[in-house]
Amino acid sequence: MNGRRILIVGATSAIAEATARLYAVRGDALFLVARDARRVQAVAEDLRVRGAASVQTGTLDVADFAAHADTIESACAALGGLDIVLIAHGTLPDQSRCESDTDLALREFAINGTATIALASRIARKLEAQGSGTLAVISSVAGDRGRASNYLYGSAKAAVSAYLSGLRQRLSAPDINVLTIKPGFVDTPMTAAFRKGALWAKPEQIARGIVRAIDRRRGVVYLPWFWRPIMFTIRAIPESLFRRIRL
Amino acid sequence: MDDGLQSWGRYPTAQQSLLRLRDRFAPLPAFDGHALPRGNGRSYGDVCLDDGGTLLDVRGLDRFIDFDPATGVLRCEAGMLLGTILELLVPRGWFLPVVPGTCFVTVGGAIANDVHGKNHHAVGSFSCHVQCFELLRSDGTRRVCSLNENADWFAATVGGLGLTGLITWVELQLRPVAGAWFDTETRRFDRLDDFFELSETSARSFEYTVAWVDCTTRGSALGRGVFSRANHCAAPPTAKLPREGRLRMPVVSPFSLVNGPTLRVFNWQHFHRAPKTLQQSPQHYRPWLFPLDGIRDWNRMYGPRGFLQYQCVLPPAVARDGMRELLERIAASGQGSFLAVLKQFGAIVSPGLLSFPRPGTTLALDFANRGRVTFELLDRLDDIVVAAGGAVYPAKDARMSGERFRTYFPAWRQFEAFIDPAFSSGFWRRVMQ
Ligand SMILES: Cc1cc2nc3c(=O)[nH]c(=O)nc-3n(C[C@H](O)[C@H](O)[C@H](O)COP(=O)(O)OP(=O)(O)OC[C@H]3O[C@@H](n4cnc5c(N)ncnc54)[C@H](O)[C@@H]3O)c2cc1C
Numbered sequence A: 001m002n003g004r005r006i007l008i009v010g011a012t013s014a015i016a017e018a019t020a021r022l023y024a025v026r027g028d029a030l031f032l033v034a035r036d037a038r039r040v041q042a043v044a045e046d047l048r049v050r051g052a053a054s055v056q057t058g059t060l061d062v063a064d065f066a067a068h069a070d071t072i073e074s075a076c077a078a079l080g081g082l083d084i085v086l087i088a089h090g091t092l093p094d095q096s097r098c099e100s101d102t103d104l105a106l107r108e109f110a111i112n113g114t115a116t117i118a119l120a121s122r123i124a125r126k127l128e129a130q131g132s133g134t135l136a137v138i139s140s141v142a143g144d145r146g147r148a149s150n151y152l153y154g155s156a157k158a159a160v161s162a163y164l165s166g167l168r169q170r171l172s173a174p175d176i177n178v179l180t181i182k183p184g185f186v187d188t189p190m191t192a193a194f195r196k197g198a199l200w201a202k203p204e205q206i207a208r209g210i211v212r213a214i215d216r217r218r219g220v221v222y223l224p225w226f227w228r229p230i231m232f233t234i235r236a237i238p239e240s241l242f243r244r245i246r247l
Numbered sequence B: 001m002d003d004g005l006q007s008w009g010r011y012p013t014a015q016q017s018l019l020r021l022r023d024r025f026a027p028l029p030a031f032d033g034h035a036l037p038r039g040n041g042r043s044y045g046d047v048c049l050d051d052g053g054t055l056l057d058v059r060g061l062d063r064f065i066d067f068d069p070a071t072g073v074l075r076c077e078a079g080m081l082l083g084t085i086l087e088l089l090v091p092r093g094w095f096l097p098v099v100p101g102t103c104f105v106t107v108g109g110a111i112a113n114d115v116h117g118k119n120h121h122a123v124g125s126f127s128c129h130v131q132c133f134e135l136l137r138s139d140g141t142r143r144v145c146s147l148n149e150n151a152d153w154f155a156a157t158v159g160g161l162g163l164t165g166l167i168t169w170v171e172l173q174l175r176p177v178a179g180a181w182f183d184t185e186t187r188r189f190d191r192l193d194d195f196f197e198l199s200e201t202s203a204r205s206f207e208y209t210v211a212w213v214d215c216t217t218r219g220s221a222l223g224r225g226v227f228s229r230a231n232h233c234a235a236p237p238t239a240k241l242p243r244e245g246r247l248r249m250p251v252v253s254p255f256s257l258v259n260g261p262t263l264r265v266f267n268w269q270h271f272h273r274a275p276k277t278l279q280q281s282p283q284h285y286r287p288w289l290f291p292l293d294g295i296r297d298w299n300r301m302y303g304p305r306g307f308l309q310y311q312c313v314l315p316p317a318v319a320r321d322g323m324r325e326l327l328e329r330i331a332a333s334g335q336g337s338f339l340a341v342l343k344q345f346g347a348i349v350s351p352g353l354l355s356f357p358r359p360g361t362t363l364a365l366d367f368a369n370r371g372r373v374t375f376e377l378l379d380r381l382d383d384i385v386v387a388a389g390g391a392v393y394p395a396k397d398a399r400m401s402g403e404r405f406r407t408y409f410p411a412w413r414q415f416e417a418f419i420d421p422a423f424s425s426g427f428w429r430r431v432m433q
């Protein structure tokens, strides 16, 4: 499989960049969207040398909802169709600041939740019209259950996961796939301030998992795999007990 | 896990914080006190450590920028690993002109130590093939440096041990090759003199030459070893690709696995297994150039106290006698390592003020850190090197005295003016004492 047409939103993310490199080596054509023009250009240059058939770029701040449609249109036109779309942008909001500042909480929710859903819904219509393609979205294990330490982020990711689950049911055409990606702890700029332990993964490892899950047309993937049993256990804890522990 | 806080020799230890760089256009991040660029930490001693300071981790600057398949000119960010370049470009017919004995080093690190390879006699050091690079200083200024532009900054930064500023991107001239393979020839030799003869007769027709030397034998067997030479070649018809190294030293051994008995057994075997007369064999570049990369984290076998590597060069006129004296000392001490390497450097001048490679014979080997006895032995080796007018390699050093460093590298005075006022390293503070 190569020569596919791939759109990546949030292409300067560490996980997205590592994923894009795997596609570049395969000789795919890419359209990269990110908010920082110079940095996305640097990613594009790298992918060209690595072997991408072509790389084009666009800029988008996902909080600018009015710009979504144009960005997707221009990517579609430039690539001549979409085989794979990866939505990867995200922020890790400061939970305690979100508690004292509701406007901040809503802005963060918009970036991680509403904007992702808005992009997904527009892209879903494109894939439906084409009758084919994969929409892969990076959600998070944090969306599986709200926890005191990051429930604003978690609730936005929960919204995304639930939205994608419904979308997957609706788009039942055989050549269309919707993939929900749920990484655990990943060592990226987003988590630079955290102490890293044994559960942490590198973006390259997550990227390989994303490509494999897309190739195999999976619905939901936990990355690395061990987060599936961990989250199963966490979800199984009765609320009466869960409210008394700190996670 | 590689937390970036040790060097490859796992000696000395240092306390420092780590800031990761990912954007080559951004100014340096804010830090307290002093800082030092950090590549992949494959230096053995303290040139890549900054106790009490901040390491600016360059490994996230790992993007290609441009490659011209017509000329072989590659531009990439400074944190790019040499192994990644080879993986991508060897199949397209291009090779790095110079590689050290591991492919897990960054381009920036290779420049900052002006590293050499088994082909030094034919092509010189790494920096001889660097066309230009960008140097970012802590005051925010950026300079493109080459032999023609900011030539003084080029000479200071090449071999400059990370002290002149941070290299953000680099432009390299690659060399064309017919394939990923080497035509190699190997035979053992019984005496040190044979090494010099084999090196001399091989220098013209073989681009790569190197010898392993048995550092445990004395008397008539002093300086016996195994000589190898090679040239690039296309894949042989029966080529089997080597498997990726899966071996790994999983934990730090509680004591050094390298000690008197294991050393003698290993060295005896290694010598006697080698062919008596020249034997040819095709080898893929990975096992031939980077044999140690097959065992990940092999440095852990030296135990919790780590090890010291010692590499020196002696000028041609005194190399034979000097090497004999060094090997005699080492064998008498009963210390030393499995892998002692001898190599003839060529006459091509290294471009850096503090570059290590210079004409003569170089010897490199590891010593398990046994405390005072080891440090004393290395001081005695230094006595021989100083008397011979040679030098010791900073990239592998954790203990040479400041006085000796300044004798080996008299250009340090000119160099000082180029040091970034916010940069420092454990090595530099030590040798300026
Ligand atoms: C198994 C093994 C075999 C080796 N064989 C050889 C050999 O054959 N020949 C040889 O010459 N060396 C050899 N070495 C040593 C190694 O090649 C050098 O120490 C090399 O410089 C390590 O590069 P690094 O990326 O790990 O840099 P580090 O060790 O992290 O740093 C090295 C120096 O470079 C500086 N630096 C790093 N990046 C930058 C940057 N972007 N800008 C400015 N300064 C920077 C650092 O401050 C430091 O002073 C070997 C090492 C090992 C472990």
Ligand SMILES: NC(=O)c1ccc[n+]([C@@H]2O[C@H](COP(=O)([O-])OP(=O)(O)OC[C@H]3O[C@@H](n4cnc5c(N)ncnc54)[C@H](OP(=O)(O)O)[C@@H]3O)[C@@H](O)[C@H]2O)c1
Pocket: A010, A011, A012, A013, A014, A015, A016, A034, A035, A036, A060, A061, A062, A063, A088, A089, A090, A091, A111, A138, A139, A140, A141, A182, A183, A184, A185, A186, A187, A188, A189, A190, A191
């Ligand atoms: N790291 C983890 O532990 C982890 C775990 C689970 C899920 N995830 C998810 O993985 C995805 C990728 O994150 P990462 O870990 O790779 O972190 P990252 O490198 O920090 O990437 C985050 C990206 O989102 C972009 N972004 C943020 N706000 C934006 C906006 N308003 N408009 C456009 N782009 C915006 C950032 O752009 P700039 O580069 O311009 O800042 C950056 O490229 C995210 O969805 C994250 O939630 C991460």
